[in-house]
Every structure is written in structure tokens, then in C-alpha cells.
Amino acid sequence: MLVLLLPMTLFLLLFFLLPAINLLGYSIQTQNAQGIIGAPLTLAHFAKFFTVDLYLRVLWNTLRISFWTCIYTALLAYPVAIAIVSARPTLSRVISLIVIAPLVVSVVVRAYGWQLILMAGPGGALNWLLLSIGVISEPLSLLYTPTAVVIGQVHVNLPMMVLPLAAAIGKIDPNLRDAARTLGAPWWEVFLRVTLPLSMPGLVAGVIIVFSLTAGAFVTPVVLGGPSALMLGNLIEQQIFTVFDWPFGAVISFILIFIVILLNTTLIRFVESRKFRRAQA
């Protein structure tokens, strides 16, 4: 068993853990005028991050966008996952295929696709549609807002939420839903009291994946978010490739990784907590 884990462990060690430690090293060193990174050790870069308004705003943007992306992805994914589980085999395979299909298209292409749809003025597909059916009288300016980033991310991440949810819901004994119904529960109570709590492991897995991917996103915010919806990923990219301030880039990366790992461990601990596990058994 352990032997089987060896390649994976080596891989993670070489390509994740060592670079991460290296990164952490950069974040507390000084870069001189020639661009050489070395002594003396300093916490000045961290201090800079937490004192400059712009950086804190970007951090807040990142958390907000990731949070809402998780919420909306979950809201969209539940009906789809329930449909996959309860439909007849052929139909359920078709739905799964439709959900997974967008994965073969690059994130960049999909972001530009959304740009065409969300574009401001009557030229944007969504504005054109809403204007022509008379839902709105003035074109919306959705593009280059955090909302646009959330929309793009929800689309990109939907399969990552649907698949673990469908797996978890598929494991729930259908008699439990029937029992709830005979006891007087209308469909939403069945969902809230049976399907939702018993699919928690799937939801937690989905949230971990979606939050991590969104918090680290930088293509979607660039294409759909623009300057008002900058995320940590964009800030890192600027620091490394434009400003060449590697220690500060390392600080931001470190903060990003820290947030993601903190969230993941908290959620995993919740799923594995004794009370929760016993209830699932």
C-alpha cells in the first residue's frame, strides 16, 4: 500500500512542497537593486501587504468572488446532480456528458465567450437579448465587474461541483426520501432535511475544489473582471512578470496558499468530525 503512494509522494515533494518552501524563503528575504535576493531577513513585505489599501481590497475581492462562486455553483449543481441521480440511465448519461463537455474547451476561450455575451452596450449578446424582449430599457454594464468574474467562474467550475454531489446523492437510500414524504414532508423539506445533510461530503468536496480553483484564478479576472475585479492571482502575475518584485510576489502567493489550505483543512475536519461520521454511517 505505502509503496503505491511513493511516486505520488515524491511528485508532491519535488514539485509542490520544495517550491513552496523556497517561496516562503523568498518572502522573508530582501531584493537589492541588482535583483539579487538574499539577506537580511525581513517581514517588511508582509507588512506592506497588510498596510496598503489596494492589496487588502484585492484580497477581499478574491475572497468575495470565491465565496459567491461556491454559492452559485452549488445552487446550480444541486438540481443537475439530482437529475443525474434520478433520471433513467440513458438520460442521466446524456446530462453528465453535457455537464462535462465544456471541460474540453480552454478556460481562455470560455472567458472570451462570456466577454461577447456580457459586453456593455447593445452589442453584448445578453444586453441585446434583454433589450429586445423588453426586460430592461438601458443596457447593463456587467462586463469588468466582480459579477462577471463570478459568472465566468461558475461556468468553468460547474462540473467540479456536479460530479462529487451526484456521487454523494447517489449513495443516499431512496427510501429515506420516500419515508420523509410519507411523514408529511413536501419536496423542499425532503431536500433540506434528507438530501442536503446526507450529501454534505459531496458538497464539501465540491466547495474545496471550486474555492481553491477560483481563489487562484487569473485568466477569468483578466478577461472578464478588468481593473475593478483584480484578484490575488493577477497581483502575483504583475509582481513577478511586470514589477519583478519576487519577494512581494512570494508574499502574495504565500497568503493565497495559506487561505486555501486553511479552508480545506477546516472543511475536511468538519466532514471527519466524529458526530458527523457516525450520523453518516
Place this chain on the structure above:
Amino acid sequence: MSTKSAALRLEGLYKQYGKSAAVQDVSLSIEPGSMVALLGPSGCGKTTCLRMVAGLVEPTAGAIVLDGADITRVPVHKRNVGMLFQNYALFPQLTVAENVAFGLKMRRMAKAEIAKRIAKALQMVQLHSFSDRYPSQLSGGQQQRVALARALVIEPDLLLLDEPLGALDKGLRESMQVELRLLQRKLGITTIMVTHDQDEALTMADQVIVMRDGRIEQGGTPKVIYQKPNSQFVATFLGASNLFHCQMDAAGPNILRSGPFRFTVDGAVPLTANPVICLRPESISIAAASAMNAEGPNRASATIEQVIYRGPVMHYHMKLETGQPLVAYEQVRPLHGSRAIEVGDAVVAHWEPSSNHILPG
């Protein structure tokens, strides 16, 4: 816990799945407070029938009438039925008390009232000391009792049981049968139970409905179903039967003939094309060949092939001169000493004319 007894009527229920019909033209009337067992082989549509009554399956045609009101289109959650599932279907994330509270919460009952009813319901199934446990910490029998408390606490109009004891071992099953039946009688709740265990149906039900291929084959009290089956299917499905295909005999209107054997019946033989005699094993007596003449009606000479000791009864498997098998059961009476009937013995099997039950061929 008080329940008003409701009368249930099923009128021509059909359920079509694609091209095949799971239930066809099921009509039946259930007296308030009585217990009906749906009995039949696997796939005959018992569960489908029960789920239509619960509202979990929508009938293709027909009506379900409860106390004179047509509830065919009433959604499940408004039907007020209690249902028990074979695998208990307790909510694993809720404690025993929370499981029992579920239906009461759905009815928006006050907290104090809920607590009172939970206590009473758990008392009724003797599980009051288990209220804080999770279902996974209970045995199968305890889980089913929680499910029973959960179903009864809402004071349902109907109690529906889908093979409720199927997952329990034999001893526990038999004691739960008695317990369930006592409780059902005490509460006077109209109940439908699905089972494919004929003993369970005969033990528990006021009425047994035998089903086959989606249709009702015969319905009646356990006694009628057992003693007066109206088809070979019912005769062989409930208990063992010895069947003889017969013709009318020229000797008289009350005599049937099957090969070398003759059967007399009380009164005239009803006119059926190919009558079949059904002879229950317990109505056959055995005498040693030396002590009885095999000539005459309602007698047959046979050879003992196997003797099985089943505690209170002996099973004798015999072979008739025609090669046909014949089974007889005999009560074991320790005070009378044991009979020395052994494998290979030549015997005469004999029975009363009233034991000859005629079935259509």
C-alpha cells in the same frame, strides 16, 4: 395514541411501466381497523400496489378511496399514512427521538407537545431509554421498532408495511409479528402489509390477498384462502398440496377418477372441464399395508420414500403406484408412543371425502 379507523377501497387500480403492466385491475375493500396482507411471488406487483396507496407511485388508472373521499390525486405528504420499509429507512443523521419527531415537525406541532408524543411513542415500542442513540447504534429489530414509532406517532389513517420483518432473523421475526399484530389491534389502525412469506400472512392478517402477475388471484380470510383455494396457483403457493388431475367417473355424479385412484366428494361434483383434486398433506392418514385394504375410494397404496422429523410434525414423502409423489403430515403425539413407519415400508394412504377440494383445471 389514538387513531380513528379508516375504511379503504381500491377501485380498478392499474399501473403501467412502459409496455408492461405491474398492477392490473386491483379492486379491494378493507374494513376499518383490519389488517390485510398482500401475498404473492416476487414481482407480482405487491410493492407497487402499496406505494400507490401511499401516494409514492401514481396509478395509471383506478381510484383510491379513503373513508369515502377519493385520494387518488392527493400528494404523498398530505395523505397522512404511516409506512414501514424493509430496510427501516431511518434518517441516519438524526437520533432516535429526532427520527420520531420528524413527522410531528412537518405538522408544525409545538415543541412541548412533540416531546410528550415522542416519549409516549417510544414507550409503546419499549425504546424510551434509547432516544439519544443514532440508528447505526441499534440492532435491526430495534431500528424497525423506531420506524414503527415514527410511523405511528403521526396518528396516520393507514399503516402500510412493505415486508417490514424481512430483514430480521426467524425468532425475532416471529415475536415481532405477534407484537405488531397486538399493537395494530390495540390502536385499531387499518393496515396493509406486503409479504411473500405465507406464514406471516396467515399469522397476522384478517384478510389475505393472493396476487399473481399484477392481478388479485384470490382474497379472503386466512382460513378460506388455505382451505378453499380457488386455483392451483393459490393451492400450491399457500402451503403444500397434493394435486390430482381427474375425470368424471361413470360410476356416479360424486366420483372423480385419476388413473387408478378414485375420489368421492360430499354432494355432486361441480361441472368443470378438467377438475383437479387438491389434497392437503395434513388431511392424509397413513396405515400399514398389512392393516388396511387399498381398494376403494379415497385410498391409495404407496411406498415411504423419506421420513422427516420436524418437531411437532412428521413429514412422510411417499411414492404412489403411478410414480406420483404424495406428501402427508402427521402430528407427533409423544403420549401415543412413536409409530414405526420407516423408509421402504408399504403403506395405505387414506383420507376423508371432505378433504377432497376441487379446483378448476
